[in-house]
Amino acid sequence: MTRPTSRDVARQAGVSQATVSLVLGDKWRGRVSERTAEQVRQAATELGYRPNLAARSLRLGSTRTALLVVPALTNEFFARVYTGAARVAADHGFSVVLYLSPDGTGPARNPFASANTALDGVIASSMAADALQAISGAGTELPLVMLDSDPSTGGAAAFVNLALADGTRQATEHLLGLGHRDFLHLASAVDSWTFDVRAKALTEALQADSSPHTSPDTSPHTRLRTVRSALDVPAATAAMETALSGPGPHPTAVICDDDILAVGACKAARRLGLRIPEDLSVTGFDDLALATAVEPELTTVSLPAERVGEQGMSALLAVLDGHRWTAPDLPVHLVVRGSTAPPPAP
Structure with a gap:
């Protein structure tokens, strides 16, 4: 069976091929009446016509x-x-x-x-x-x-x-509000602007805290240590086991650059006999399906991917279309679940 062409559609609708191109290319408004456009669409449907997109692309460049x-x-x-x-x-x-x-x-x-x-x-x-x-x-x-x-x-x-910085601030302020002052940042080893923004926001949020403690890294009130890991669960687990097994002081909260890293952190804690969140609070970033597949479910920053x-x-x-694009950063929000709680008593 011969494939119908735009000429066949034009003949059946009683219009020119140019009109068919305008209608099926959705450029008919202001040039063709609604009635004529409907005639063309109906003729195309009856004939089973499908435009040759490759040829159309060549014509349009x-x-x-x-x-x-x-x-x-x-x-x-x-x-x-x-x-x-x-x-x-x-x-x-x-x-x-x-x-x-x-x-x-x-x-x-x-x-x-x-x-x-x-x-x-x-x-x-x-x-x-x-x-x-x-x-x-x-x-x-x-x-x-x-x-x-x-x-x-x-x-x-x-x-x-x-709004990545705001997401990190939300997670940090949540942990500070629970009473945490000893933090570990499980950071991605990938050299990327997106992770640099999160690290900077974490440091700034801790510097703004006003609760008593000591630290040369952030402020007189909080302690922060950074450990880097590849973006996979085994690497994150190994990095966290090393960090948590070393000499103190040990963190009471771990802020992770990604949910995958957070799952590794939780796995390492359990291997070392630590309970989450009773002994160690953990937060993630992204709100992947993985965040609710673990137990306890992960407190994490939800991103509208x-x-x-x-x-x-x-x-x-x-x-x-020749227009300048401007738009504010997409908002993010913290989803609080079971992996965070107040720190253990001294």
Whole structure:
């Protein structure tokens, strides 16, 4: 059976091919009457017509495709970012293709011989920023939207960020309010702006505390020690076992850069005979499904990952339309669960 063409649709609807293109391209308003548009849509439906998107893209000089550069989707957060981006893209006739870092944070090989011929723009996480080198190395000059990235560095057409510092402040103030003064920061070993922001916010929140204690690291009132770990449970468990087994003073609260690190911290505590939260309080960051799969459930900072993807795609669409994108940081909030409690009595 011969595939119907736009000429067949035009003949059945009694209009020109140009009118068919306007209607099916959703550019008919102000040019074609509602009645005529409905005639074209009905004719296309009756004939089973589907536009040739590849040919249309060649005519328009656009593939209506965005590239999303993120670490491996084994991290639930980035899977949800993709879901949000793909939802907005579909609403505007775009598709989203993924460009993944094989180890979750490092560079990946360029899947496009020439990205300019295959893409309209790029949305990239700062966690996979190195992966952009392969694309830019091909001489690509595409609109770039950065997610969770330092806006002061420039180099992108738009930035979409979360209120990360506020999330860390909420977690720190929650623990201070419970009475904790001895803190350990289980920090990601990944060198990234997003984790630098959290570390700075933690230090500032502790410096602002006014309860009695001593420390050269933060203020006369709190103690803070930082331990770094790769972003996986075994590494976090090993790092925490070492930290908690060493000479004191030992922390009563552990603030983690990520829920995965927090699960490792909880695992290490149990191996050492510590109870959570009676002996040690633990907080995470992201609010992954993992946070409610452990017992006790994890107190963590909840991030609207799908909204990050939605705003990233919306920002790219705005840039492609020639508009300047500006938006406040997406709000985050602390979810208090069973992994935090007042510190043990001296």
